C-alpha cells in the first residue's frame with residue numbers, strides 16, 4: 092500500500108482560558124490509518140502546511156481499540172472516538188476539534204469529570220456490604236435479561252452522546268444520557284433494585300430526566316450502540332410509577 | 343497521631359481492589375492515576391478470568407488450576423501465593439458478581455465458563471468479550487461509592503515521579519506531578535501501594551497494550567532501590583492483528599470457542615483463503631500439539647507461528663509473510679456473535695473485514711511482562727499465604743507494596759491465559775489487607791518525615807523537568823521510542839540469542855545518550871505531554887536494560903524466554919517410560935538445578951546487578967516437564 096498525503100485541519104487551544112485557533116497539516120499516511128495513529132505520526136514532526144514548526148498536538152488516548160473511551164473528539168463535526176475513525180472513511184480535509192460541551196484543557200484534550208459527577212448523582216453502583224466473599228451463589232439471571240443489561244454495561248464514558256445532546260452543556264444542569272443509562276442498568280440488577288427509589292428520586296430532581304427533549308441525537312452517535320433512548324423511556328415509566336408511589340404509597 | 347493514610351498509585355484492577363480493601367478497613371486512601379481511572383488498561387482485557395466453579399461436568403478442581411498455573415509458568419512462580427490465589431478465585435468471582443458485573447450466563451441463568459489456553463477444562467468466566475471492562479467498572483463503581491462517602495480521594499491527571507524514603511529507607515510518601523499545571527508536589531503517606539500496570543510499551547508499536555503501559559512507575563521504584571524480578575520473561579501473545587499504532591489483540595477466547603489457526607501448505611499461495619480446500623491447509627497447532635490443539639499455551643503457540651512463518655516460509659501477507667490465519671468462519675454466527683462480539687467488532691472496525699466471513703490475519707505481539715517488582719509473602723501452615731500478613735506483596739522497601747501487573751508474582755516464566763485479571767484483582771486485595779496489617783503494626787511514636795526530604799526531592803524533580811524543557815538536541819522522544827520498540831522487538835523478542843542481546847545492550851546505551859540530548863519540541867508549562875513522555879521514556883530504557891541483561895544471563899529456554907542455542911528438545915514420539923524420554927527428563931532436571939531460580943535485579947550506577955533466589959516449590963514439585971503434545 093502506498094502512502095498518500097492526508098490533509099488535517101486541527102482546532103487548537105493553548106490553555107483553558109485562551110482563544111482557539113486553527114492549524115493545517117499535511118501528513119503521509121495509509122488509508123488504514125486511524126486518527127490516533129495519524130496524530131502519533133504527526134507529533135514526531137509537527138510542521139504545518141506553511142512549514143511552521145509548532146508544538147505537538149495534545150490529545151488523550153490509551154487503549155486504541157475503542158474501549159477506554161478517552162480519545163473522543165469532534166471529527167468532521169461528529170463526536171466519535173478517534174482511534175476507531177479510519178482515514179479511508181473520512182472526507183478531507185479532516186477537521187478535528189475538541190469534544191464540545193466539556194471544558195477544553197488544551198488542544199483536543201477536554202475535562203469530562205462531569206460524567207463522573209453524574210454517575211455519583213445517580214448512585215451508579217451496587218451497594219454491597221463489603222468486598223469479602225459471602226459464600227453465596229450468584230443470583231440467576233436469564234440470558235435475555237443478561238443480553239439487555241450487557242448492552243448498557245459497555246458504556247465507556249466517552250462523552251460522545253453528551254456532546255451531541257442539545258440539552259446537555261455548560262448552559263444547563265441536565266445530567267446527560269450516559270449517567271441516565273447507568274441508572275437504568277443499576278435499577279435492573281437483582282441487588283441494585285434495592286436502591287431504585289433513591290436513583291429515581293435523583294433523576295426526578297432538577298437536571299434530571301425531564302430535561303431530555305427526546306431529540307435522539309445521543310443514540311445516533313454512541314459508538315457502542317447503547318440504546319440510550321430506550322433507557323430513557325424505561326426510566327420515564329419507572330419515574331411515573333415512583334411519582335404515584337410517592338403520592339399515594341405508604342409513608 | 344492522626345489516622346495513618348495510604349497512597350495507591352494506579353487505578354486499574356489492582357489499584358482499585360487495594361483501595362477498596364484499605365478504605366473498607368477505615369484508613370483514608372489517596373488514589374493517583376495518569377487519567378480517569380476508568381480508562382486504565384484493565385478495560386482492554388477481553389477473554390475472561392479464571393476460577394474453578396466446576397459447572398461443566400468436567401470434574402474440574404482447584405488443585406488442577408494450581409497445577410496448570412504452576413506448569414504453565416514452568417515452575418518459576420512461588421507456589422504458596424499461586425495456591426492461595428486459585429483457592430480464592432471462586433470467592434472473588436462471587437464478589438464481582440455482587441458488585442453487578444454482567445458475567446455471561448448459561449440458559450439456566452448460571453455463570454457461564456469457557457475454555458482458555460494451556461488448560462483442558464472450561465474454567466474461564468467472562469462477560470461477552472469485554473470482561474476486563476466489566477470487572478474494572480465493578481470495582482470503579484465501588485470506589486466511587488466510597489469516594490462519595492469521603493473515604494477515598496482521587497487524584498486523576500497526576501503522575502507519580504518518585505518515592506519519599508526516610509533516613510531509615512522506609513517509604514513515607516511520594517512526589518507527583520499534576521499533568522496539567524506541571525506542578526510538582528510531595529505527598530506524605532504511611533504506606534504506598536504501586537499498581538501501575540505493565541510495560542508492554544517497551545515493544546511499541548508491536549504490542550497489544552495501552553499507550554500508558556510503559557512500566558515507568560515501576561522503573562522509578564527500581565531506581566530508588568526496589569528489586570525487579572524475572573524481568574526477562576515477556577509474553578508474546580500469538581494472535582494479534584497488525585496496526586500502525588499498535589497490534590490489537592484477538593483474544594485467546596477466539597480459539598477457546600473453536601477458532602482454528604492455519605496457513606496454506608504451499609508457500610506463497612496467493613488464493614483467497616476461503617477458496618483454499620481443507621486438504622491444502624496446514625493446521626499446524628493441531629498437528630504439533632494434538633492434546634491441546636489451538637488452545638496450547640501462549641509461548642508454545644507464538645513460537646509455532648514463528649517456526650511456520652520464519653523457518654518454514656509458510657506465512658501469509660505481503661511484507662515478509664509473517665502472518666497466519668485465525669479462522670472463525672466455520673462456526674455458528676449467532677453463537678460466536680454473542681460470545682466474541684467485542685473482538686469481532688474490533689476486527690471489523692480496524693481491519694474493515696468481517697471475521698465471520700473472512701479468516702483474520704494475525705501474528706504474535708508483545709503482551710505481558712511476567713516480571714516486575716519483587717514482592718514477598720508469608721507462607722501459612724496449610725501451604726498457602728498467611729492471610730493478612732504484612733509481608734504479603736511487600737517490596738524490599740519497607741512501607742512500599744506492589745500489586746497487579748507491575749509485580750512479578752503468580753505467573754512464573756509464562757502466563758496462563760485469563761489468570762492475570764485474577765492475579766491483578768487478587769493481589770490488589772491481598773496487598774490492601776497487608777497494608778492494613780502494616781499500618782496497625784506501626785509504632786505510634788514514629789516521628790514525622792523530616793521536611794527536608796520532600797523539599798529536596800521536589801527540587802530535584804523540578805530540575806529534571808527544567809533540564810528536559812531546555813534541551814535542544816537532534817531527536818524527539820517520540821522518534822527514540824520508535825527505535826526502542828523496534829530494537830526490543832527485533833533483538834529481545836520471541837526468539838533470543840546472546841550475540842543479539844549483547845548488541846541490544848549497546849544500542850540501549852546509545853538510546854539513553856540520545857535521549858539525554860533530545861529536544862522536546864515544546865516549552866509550554868501547561869499540559870506539556872512531551873515532557874511527561876520524555877521522562878517516561880528514560881525510565882523505559884532503564885527497564886529495557888533490565889529485561890535485556892536478565893535475558894542475556896539466562897542461558898536456557900523457559901516459558902516466555904526462549905534461546906534456541908540452549909534448547910532441550912522433547913524426543914519426538916517418546917513418552918514417560920521410554921528411555922529416550924527419561925534421558926530427556928534427566929537433562930531437564932539438571933537444567934532446573936541450574937536455572938529454576940528467580941532473577942533479582944538491583945539498580946546500580948553501572949546497570950543492573952543480578953542475583954538469583956530459590957523458588958518456593960512446596961506445593962507441587964517439578965517432576966513433570968511441560969508437555970503439550
Ligand SMILES: Cc1cc2nc3c(=O)[nH]c(=O)nc-3n(C[C@H](O)[C@H](O)[C@H](O)COP(=O)(O)OP(=O)(O)OC[C@H]3O[C@@H](n4cnc5c(N)ncnc54)[C@H](O)[C@@H]3O)c2cc1C
Pocket residue numbers: 351352353354355356357374375376377379382383384385386387388389390391392473474500501502503537538539540550551552554555558559591593709710745746747748759760761762763764766
Ligand atoms: C489486549 C489485552 C487483553 C487482555 N486480556 C486479558 C484476559 O482476557 N484475561 C486476563 O486475565 N488478562 C488479560 N490481559 C491482561 C490484564 O488486562 C492486565 O494484566 C491487567 O488488567 C493489569 O491490571 P493492573 O491493575 O495491574 O494495571 P492497569 O489496568 O494497567 O492500570 C495501571 C494504572 O496505573 C496508573 N499509573 C501508571 N503509571 C502511573 C504513574 N506514574 N502515576 C500515576 N498513575 C500511574 C494508570 O493511570 C492506571 O490507572 C490482557 C491484556 C491486554 C494487553
Ligand code: SF4
Pocket residue numbers: 255256257258259267268302303304305306307308309310319320
Ligand atoms: S434524547 Fe434526550 S438525552 Fe438524547 S440527545 Fe436528545 S435530549 Fe439529549
Ligand code: SF4
Pocket residue numbers: 245246247248249250251252253268269272312313314315316317319
Ligand atoms: S453511552 Fe455511548 S456515547 Fe455515551 S458515553 Fe457511553 S459509550 Fe459514550
Ligand code: FES
Pocket residue numbers: 151152153154155156157158159160161162163172173174175
Ligand atoms: S484510545 Fe481508547 S477509545 Fe480510543
